[in-house]
Amino acid sequence: MSYPTDRLYHSDHMWLLLESNDEALIGISFFAQDTLGDIVEINLPNKTSMISKGVSCGSIESRKAVSDFVAPANGVVIEVNENLSTEPYLMNDDPYKKGWVVRIKLANPQSDLGLMDADQYKKHIGE
Amino acid sequence: MQISDNFFLDTNHQEYRHVVIRQLGFTDYIETWHAMQIFTHNRVEDTPDEIWITEHQPVYTLGLNRKGVSLPRRLDIPLIETDRGGKITYHGPGQIIIYLLLNINRIRMTVSQLVFYMESTLISLLATYGILAQRIKDAPGVYVNNKKIASLGLRVKNGCCYHGISLNVDMDIAPFSAINPCGYEGLEMTQMRDLGVVASVSDLRLHLGAIFSGRDSMLNN
Numbered sequence: 001m002s003y004p005t006d007r008l009y010h011s012d013h014m015w016l017l018l019e020s021n022d023e024a025l026i027g028i029s030f031f032a033q034d035t036l037g038d039i040v041e042i043n044l045p046n047k048t049s050m051i052s053k054g055v056s057c058g059s060i061e062s063r064k065a066v067s068d069f070v071a072p073a074n075g076v077v078i079e080v081n082e083n084l085s086t087e088p089y090l091m092n093d094d095p096y097k098k099g100w101v102v103r104i105k106l107a108n109p110q111s112d113l114g115l116m117d118a119d120q121y122k123k124h125i126g127e
Numbered sequence: 128m129q130i131s132d133n134f135f136l137d138t139n140h141q142e143y144r145h146v147v148i149r150q151l152g153f154t155d156y157i158e159t160w161h162a163m164q165i166f167t168h169n170r171v172e173d174t175p176d177e178i179w180i181t182e183h184q185p186v187y188t189l190g191l192n193r194k195g196v197s198l199p200r201r202l203d204i205p206l207i208e209t210d211r212g213g214k215i216t217y218h219g220p221g222q223i224i225i226y227l228l229l230n231i232n233r234i235r236m237t238v239s240q241l242v243f244y245m246e247s248t249l250i251s252l253l254a255t256y257g258i259l260a261q262r263i264k265d266a267p268g269v270y271v272n273n274k275k276i277a278s279l280g281l282r283v284k285n286g287c288c289y290h291g292i293s294l295n296v297d298m299d300i301a302p303f304s305a306i307n308p309c310g311y312e313g314l315e316m317t318q319m320r321d322l323g324v325v326a327s328v329s330d331l332r333l334h335l336g337a338i339f340s341g342r343d344s345m346l347n348n
Contacts (some may be wrong), residue, residue, distance in 0.1 A: 037239035038265070041192045059191060064267040065238040065281035065288065066191050066212040 001030045001127060004096055008113060009121035010072030012054070015096065022109035026072060027100040028060070028091055031125045036062040039088045044069070044102060045077050051104065053114075058101075060091070073113055075104035146229075146346045148336045151181040156188065156218065159226070160209055163289040166228055170287060176234070176346060178291075178339050179226040180332050185219040185302060190280050201305040211280035211290035213267075215306045221298025221318070223331045225291045232286035234346060242267050242279060244345055245292050248338060249277045252331075256324045266311070269294075274317035275308060295319065296328050 003009070007017040013032035017025040033039065041061040051057040051071035058069035080102050083090060091099035106113075116124060151159070159181060166177070187199050187206040190213040199206060199215070218224060231241055246262055249269045253260040253276070260271045269277035277294045295318035303316040319326055339346055 035237035035239070037237070037242075041194065043191070061192050061212045063239050063242045064190075064212040064279045065242065065283055066210070067238065067283040068285075 001034065002096075003030065003118040003122055005118045007096075008072075008115035008117060009124075010053075010070065010115055011124060012068075012070035012072070013125075014070060014072040016072045016113070016115060019103075022106045023078065024073060024075065024104055024106055025100050026102050026104060028069075028095055029121070030095055033092045033095045033099070036060060036065075036067060038062055039091045042069070042084050042088050042091070042101075044080050044084065047077050047080055049077050050107075051075060051077060051102075060088075069101065072115060073104065074107035076107070077102050078105050079103035145175060146339055146344070147175050147177040148340050149177060149179045150332055150336060151179055153220075154181045154183065156183045156186045156207055159183075160207075160290075163226060163228060164210075167284050167287050167289050170228075170230070172230075172233075174230070176230060177228040178346070179228065180335060181224050181226065182220060182222065182328055183218040183224065185217070187215060187217050187302070187306060189215050191282075197307055199302075199305045201302070204302055204305075209290075211282050213278070213280035216278050216280070216293070216308055217302045217306060218293060219298050219302060221320075221328060222293050222295050223328045223335070224293045225335060226289065227281070227291040228287070228289050229346065230287045231283065236345070238281070238283060238288075241281070241288065245279065246277075249292065249294055252334065252338065253319070255334075256319065256326060258319065258322050258324060271317055271322060274315040276317050276319070276322075278308070294331065296326060296331055 007015045009015050013029045015027050015029050039062045043059045045057040053074050056068035057071045059066050060069055081100050185204045188209045190211045192214050196214045246269050250260045260269050263270050267279045268275050279292045281288045281290050297320040300316050308314050
C-alpha cells in the first residue's frame with residue numbers, strides 16, 4: 001500500500017494535499033479504496049457548498065454498500081472531479097492523482113488542521 | 128467440552144461478543160428502516176451487534192444509486208426511497224430479510240469481506256437444501272442458473288452497517304417483472320420454491336438464526 005508523504009491524512013481515510021492560495025485537494029486513501037472494493041457510484045458535494053471536518057459531505061457506493069465521504073477539513077468546495085461521475089473506478093485505480101475528489105478553499109488556513117502525516121496514518125491503519 | 132460450553136454461554140466474556148438475533152416476524156418497511164437508523168446512530172463502541180430477521184408486505188424500494196433506474200411499471204405497490212446501496216428491488220411476503228446491524232470495524236471486516244461472507248452464508252444454506260447457488264462477478268448477490276435468488280444492499284455509517292440481504296423463499300415473484308431488479312434489464316429472479324424446495328420463511332428464520340449465533344460464525348468475535 002502506498003501513502004505519499006506530500007499530503008496529510010484524516011482518520012476517516014481521506015487525504016488532503018495543501019496547494020497555493022489556501023486551497024487543498026481532497027481524496028480517499030489507498031486503504032479506503034482497498035477496503036471498499038470496486039467503487040461504482042459517487043455522490044459529491046456541490047461546488048460552493050461548505051464542508052465541515054469529520055462530517056459526511058457525500059457518499060460512495062461499492063459492492064452494494066453506501067459509505068460516507070467524510071470531510072477532512074473545513075472549507076468551501078471550489079471544484080469537483082467531474083470525471084468521477086462517469087469513471088468512479090478512477091478512485092480505485094489512481095486514488096492520489098486522477099481519483100481526487102474535490103478541491104476546497106480552506107476556512108481556517110492559519111490554524112492547525114489536526115491531521116496525520118503519512119507515518120502516523122500508517123500506524124492508524126495498523127501498517 | 129464443558130469449558131468451551133461455558134465459554135460459549137458467557138456473553139460477558141471480554142474477548143467474546145454475541146451477536147443478538149431478533150426474530151421480528153412481519154414488520155413495516157419504513158418503521159424498521161427508521162429503527163435501524165436510530166439503532167446505528169445511538170450505538171456506542173461496545174453495543175452488541177444485532178441481526179434482525181423479518182418479512183415485509185409488498186413494497187418496492189429504491190436505493191441511493193438512482194442513475195438510470197426505471198420506476199416500477201405497476202402502481203399498486205408502494206415505492207419507498209431508502210438509503211441503502213443498490214438500485215431498485217421488491218420485498219414481499221415469502222421473502223426472508225436479514226438486516227445486519229454490525230460494527231464492521233470491530234469485527235475487522237471490510238465492506239467487500241462482509242458482502243462475500245453474507246453471500247457465502249446463503250450459498251451454504253441453499254446447499255443444505257440441495258440448491259447449487261453461486262456468485263456472479265461484479266454483480267453482488269446470490270444466483271442459481273443466472274437467476275437471482277438473494278439481493279444485497281447496505282449503508283455504512285461511522286464503520287457500522289445497516290440494511291442487509293433478502294432471500295426469496297416462497298413468494299409471488301411477479302412484482303419483480305415490473306422493475307429491472309438492481310438496475311439490470313432482463314435479470315430474472317428465482318426462489319427456493321421454484322427450485323423444488325418446500326420450505327417456509329419460518330423454517331429459514333430458525334435455520335439462519337442458528338447459523339448467525341453459532342460460535343463459528345464470523346460475526347461472533
